[in-house]
Amino acid sequence: MSKHKKIVIVGAGMGGLTAAAALGRAGFEVEVYERARELRPVGSALSLMSNALTALAAVGVTPEFTGRSLVFESLRFLTKRGKPIRTIHFGDLARRIGQPNLAIHRASLQQALLEQASDAKIELGAAATGYTRDGDGVVVAFEDGREVRADVLIGADGFNSAIRREIAGPERPLDYDYVVWRATPAFRHPKVTHAYAAHYWGRGQRFGLVDIGGGDVYWWGTKNMPAEQAADWRGGKAGVQQLYAGWADEVQQVIAATPEEGITSLPAQDRPFLERWGDGPVTLLGDAAHPMLTSLGQGAAIAIEDGAVLAHCLKTIDDPQTALRAYEDRRRDRARGMVLASRGLSRTEQLQNPLQTFARGLYFRFVPERTLDRENEQALIFPGVQ
Numbered sequence: 413m414s415k416h417k418k419i420v421i422v423g424a425g426m427g428g429l430t431a432a433a434a435l436g437r438a439g440f441e442v443e444v445y446e447r448a449r450e451l452r453p454v455g456s457a458l459s460l461m462s463n464a465l466t467a468l469a470a471v472g473v474t475p476e477f478t479g480r481s482l483v484f485e486s487l488r489f490l491t492k493r494g495k496p497i498r499t500i501h502f503g504d505l506a507r508r509i510g511q512p513n514l515a516i517h518r519a520s521l522q523q524a525l526l527e528q529a530s531d532a533k534i535e536l537g538a539a540a541t542g543y544t545r546d547g548d549g550v551v552v553a554f555e556d557g558r559e560v561r562a563d564v565l566i567g568a569d570g571f572n573s574a575i576r577r578e579i580a581g582p583e584r585p586l587d588y589d590y591v592v593w594r595a596t597p598a599f600r601h602p603k604v605t606h607a608y609a610a611h612y613w614g615r616g617q618r619f620g621l622v623d624i625g626g627g628d629v630y631w632w633g634t635k636n637m638p639a640e641q642a643a644d645w646r647g648g649k650a651g652v653q654q655l656y657a658g659w660a661d662e663v664q665q666v667i668a669a670t671p672e673e674g675i676t677s678l679p680a681q682d683r684p685f686l687e688r689w690g691d692g693p694v695t696l697l698g699d700a701a702h703p704m705l706t707s708l709g710q711g712a713a714i715a716i717e718d719g720a721v722l723a724h725c726l727k728t729i730d731d732p733q734t735a736l737r738a739y740e741d742r743r744r745d746r747a748r749g750m751v752l753a754s755r756g757l758s759r760t761e762q763l764q765n766p767l768q769t770f771a772r773g774l775y776f777r778f779v780p781e782r783t784l785d786r787e788n789e790q791a792l793i794f795p796g797v798q
Contacts, residue, residue, distance in 0.1 A: 426715050444532050
């Protein structure tokens with residue numbers, strides 16, 4: 413594609429910034445418009461898996477993660493009282509792939525990618541409301557009445573994407589009848605050692621606890637409940653503490669150590685999988701294209717993969733619209749597989765029936781290591797930009 417054409421990216425999330433960084437380094441004129449008025453160090457943390465780091469390296473984007481993240485070699489699965497079920501060791505697989513798995517605060521990852529996207533114009537406080545086609549190009553409309561013309565529009569504006577709405581029409585999210593709480597407090601506990609990463613399983617309820625460095629941890633919890641209640645959680649911190657009474661001491665203590673205002677809640681949701689991500693000179697990536705449940709911890713990584721493949725296609729294919737359709741064709745099966753895998757794991761993890769949860773524990777304790785390695789390898793190896 414000609415580098416004289418203008419690319420507009422709506423959304424400064426992980427996928428959008430990956431595309432901006434790679435396209436800027438390739439010499440394209442790139443503008444990023446982000447709804448938020450400031451990029452503040454709030455929110456959750458995430459697992460940045462090997463496949464994301466491989467994708468970044470494939471397009472020459474090399475964020476500095478030293479001092480911003482921790483490498484984790486294994487993930488422990490425990491009962492709600494902290495008794496071992498199984499430990500999955502990622503280290504050997506990561507070394508074969510040549511990239512580690514990182515635990516990192518979302519804000520730290522965003523800042524690292526912003527530094528890589530220094531060639532792009534980035535404007536905050538700019539909420540896109542939609543677009544119209546204009547010949548071979550597109551005109552993006554914003555909440556403040558402005559319009560911006562582009563040769564290519566990339567909708568990277570997340571779960572409630574205005575760009576997706578123009579392509580797919582109005583949609584209802586898919587609800588999974590549980591709530592997710594998240595927080596990143598400062599916390600110390602004898603059991604939470606360096607690079608600690610653990611999932612605790614109950615009945616219809618889970619908890620995750622991960623060391624993200626600097627004395628901070630990331631925790632998340634889930635609980636089955638009607639979708640309406642999950643979307644409007646009113647129990648506050650006290651309600652969360654009550655639901656985790658009797659769980660492992662470190663679980664109860666980290667909730668107690670978290671300020672009330674530091675706990676966010678959201679309902680477990682995704683959307684129907686789109687077979688068509690684009691419209692002429694417009695395409696989608698990340699949560700705008702294929703939001704997924706949090707069970708696999710791959711949402712940010714798959715968005716980064718999208719951004720890398722999209723940038724490569726625009727760089728190597730002369731016609732912009734042909735490049736966008738090529739990107740979509742290369743990414744659709746991978747994204748669909750991860751969305752379905754997240755739904756499947758979510759169903760298993762949120763089981764509530766005592767017999768089913770007992771069977772889940774038995775299976776996970778005794779399933780052969782090679783089976784788990786094969787499943788992890790499918791997720792952690794980036795398929796490539798071609």
